[in-house]
Amino acid sequence: MALPxxxxxxxxxxxxxxxxEMVTVIPRQRLEGxxxxxxxxxxxxxxxxxxxxxxxxxxLKRQRRANVLPPPWLSPPSLHSILDxxxxxxxxxxxxxxxxxxxxxxxxxPSATANAPPDALPYHWLELGEMLLEAASDDIPEPxxxxxxxxxxxxxxxxxxxxxVGVLEGGREVKMNGVGGMEVAEGRAFIGxxxxxxxxxxxxxxxxxxxxxxxxxxxGIGGGEDDEDDMDI
Amino acid sequence: MGSYxxxxxxxxDAQKVPCTFDLDIPGLGYLDxxxxxxxxxxxxxxxxxxxxxxLAVQRLGPSSQQLCTLDxxxxxxxxxxxxxxxxxxxxxxxxxxxxxxxxxxxxxxxFEEEEIVDVLGETxxxxxxxxxxxxxxxxxxxxxxxxxxxxxxxxxRQLFRSAHGSSNAMREWMxxxxxxx
Numbered sequence: 001m002a003l004p005x006x007x008x009x010x011x012x013x014x015x016x017x018x019x020x021e022m023v024t025v026i027p028r029q030r031l032e033g034x035x036x037x038x039x040x041x042x043x044x045x046x047x048x049x050x051x052x053x054x055x056x057x058x059x060l061k062r063q064r065r066a067n068v069l070p071p072p073w074l075s076p077p078s079l080h081s082i083l084d085x086x087x088x089x090x091x092x093x094x095x096x097x098x099x100x101x102x103x104x105x106x107x108x109x110p111s112a113t114a115n116a117p118p119d120a121l122p123y124h125w126l127e128l129g130e131m132l133l134e135a136a137s138d139d140i141p142e143p144x145x146x147x148x149x150x151x152x153x154x155x156x157x158x159x160x161x162x163x164x165v166g167v168l169e170g171g172r173e174v175k176m177n178g179v180g181g182m183e184v185a186e187g188r189a190f191i192g193x194x195x196x197x198x199x200x201x202x203x204x205x206x207x208x209x210x211x212x213x214x215x216x217x218x219x220g221i222g223g224g225e226d227d228e229d230d231m232d233i
Numbered sequence: 234m235g236s237y238x239x240x241x242x243x244x245x246d247a248q249k250v251p252c253t254f255d256l257d258i259p260g261l262g263y264l265d266x267x268x269x270x271x272x273x274x275x276x277x278x279x280x281x282x283x284x285x286x287x288l289a290v291q292r293l294g295p296s297s298q299q300l301c302t303l304d305x306x307x308x309x310x311x312x313x314x315x316x317x318x319x320x321x322x323x324x325x326x327x328x329x330x331x332x333x334x335x336x337x338x339x340x341x342x343x344f345e346e347e348e349i350v351d352v353l354g355e356t357x358x359x360x361x362x363x364x365x366x367x368x369x370x371x372x373x374x375x376x377x378x379x380x381x382x383x384x385x386x387x388x389x390r391q392l393f394r395s396a397h398g399s400s401n402a403m404r405e406w407m408x409x410x411x412x413x414x
Contacts, residue, residue, distance in 0.1 A: 011406035130407065162365040165358065186403045189395035190368070194361045197388055198354055201334050204341040205350040 003110055008188040014181045015131065018124040019055035020107035023132075024069040024114035027060070051113050054128065058135045068136040071111070072118035077141050079149035082121060086156045092178035096120045106181070126154060126182040154183075161187045165194050241387055245335040248305040249279040252289060255299050277304070282339060289343065305344065306330075309337050314352050321356040321361055325384035357389075364389060368396035397411035 002152050009017075027044035034041040042050050049069060052060070060066035063064070072078060085093050096111050097120070106128070111122030122128070137143040161183065179187075199206075236242075254276050262270030265278050272278075279344055280288070289303040307313070308329035316324050364385070367378050385393060405414040 011403050015406065039366070160368075162362060162369075165361055165365070182403075186399050189399040190361075190365055190392065193392040193395050194358070197334065197357055197361070197392065200338050200388070201353050201357055202350055203338055204345065205347050207342070208345055 007192070009181075009185050011127075011182060011185055014124075014185045015127045017107060018127040018131070018181065019053065019058075021054045021074050021112045021122075021124055021128055022051045022107075022110055023054050023112050023128075024049050025057045025060065025066040027066045029065045031065075037165060042060070049114065051110070054112070054131065058131065061136050061139075067134060069114040070132060070136070070140045071113060071116045071122075071128075073116065073121060073125070074132065074140065075118070076145045076149060078118045079146065079153060081119065083149060083153050083156065086153065086160075090160070091175055092157060092160065093121060095178040096122045121153075121178065121180065123181050125148070125180050129178075157183060158186070161191070165191060175187045202203060208229045238300050241332060244387075245282040245332040245339060248330055248332060249282050250282055250285050250336075250340060251277055251279050251284045251304040251329065252301045253277050253304060254301045255303075256293065258300075281390070282336065286339070286343065293369060306336070306340060308333060309340065309349055309353075317352055317356045321359040322381060324356075324384040325380075326389070327384050331387055334388050360385075360389060360405060361392060363391045365396055368393050369400050 006204065025044075026049050027046045029044070029046065031044040033043040038053065041052065041056065044050055052066075057066065057068055061068055073082070079134070082093050096109070102109075106123035109122070110116060112124070112128050116122065117217070129146070131144060132140060133147055133150070140146055157179070161176070161179070254272055254274055257271060257274050259271045260269075261272040262268060264280065265272055265276055285301070285303055288301045289299070291300045292298065293300055313324070313329065330336045334353065334357060337349070341350055363381065367382060382393065
């Protein structure tokens with residue numbers, strides 16, 4: 001029978017994907033450019049900043065060969081303003097605007113480099129912030145403050161996600177724009193379970209609605225524009 | 234409907250619902266603890282869901298008379314529904330039926346009572362929000378929430394388990410990142 005693994009990604013898997021995000025580092029040692037399968041790594045010349053994938057940046061940071069320049073949104077004033085916004089509205093704070101004509105998605109967007117916009121949370125905000133706070137807390141201004149704000153932000157957003165379940169009903173939906181990868185990984189099991197349950201309970205009603213619609217169509221009342229793929233969650 | 238081997242579907246089918254026989258049927262007395270005897274019209278018996286739904290849709294003879302009628306089980310009686318409407322979180326669904334929602338959904342397929350569907354959906358949502366809160370902070374599960382969590386039906390238990398699992402996995406990952414230092 002089916003694999004006992006739940007659908008979706010686990011937190012470590014999400015964090016693994018997040019390690020592809022580019023971050024800005026200030027190298028302390030020279031390193032020649034590397035030709036890796038994931039793309040070329042530019043040569044490191046102290047003291048010029050370079051963008052590296054997070055996994056390499058963390059590695060170099062642990063070996064004390066580089067300092068990480070945290071993205072602008074990972075600072076107390078930015079997090080404060082985002083937290084205030086989250087507290088004042090029922091929706092999530094808007095995600096990072098995509099540059100026009102782009103076809104890429106996270107982790108291939110420069111959303112965690114030193115010149116990322118300071119006023120929006122990128123897709124991998126939670127896991128990136130956690131990893132940077134853990135490995136490079138000495139490069140982040142006021143790390144304790146940032147950690148506290150991150151935790152508050154997470155609590156507020158998780159509470160919103162759980163509250164969103166209450167308004168779920170056939171036809172209505174919960175807007176989840178701006179929800180991060182790790183939050184999806186955490187909320188998937190519960191939200192999916194609720195939606196499945198509601199569908200099971202409402203199955204008979206749904207069926208009679210379909211029958212009624214089919215009848216109306218046969219009698220020529222319903223007209224042509226039926227919404228077959230109008231999915232109720 | 235789930236898979237053929239879905240244990241929850243099987244257990245749902247085994248739950249008993251009341252039905253009333255409309256005909257005298259010879260030799261079926263053993264259903265009413267009267268082995269060898271006949272079953273009389275108007276007898277009420279509790280039959281498993283799989284049997285009663287089959288009997289209820291079965292027609293006999295040229296007059297196509299119904300063999301038996303399915304009654305609304307006590308677990309979705311107006312009294313219970315009123316209680317659910319008043320306070321969804323205080324009702325012990327497990328005591329009513331271990332697979333409460335699935336039983337109700339199966340029965341409602343035959344009854345077409347849209348109002349009951351609405352009440353049950355509302356109940357499930359309200360209880361789901363409560364379940365999420367308890368799954369999130371495990372201390373609650375031992376304290377005053379114990380009664381509520383014991384009253385969950387099987388579907389809600391699964392929901393609790395999966396919500397608890399993902400919040401646990403998250404906590405584990407967060408703890409791991411701190412330990413590696």
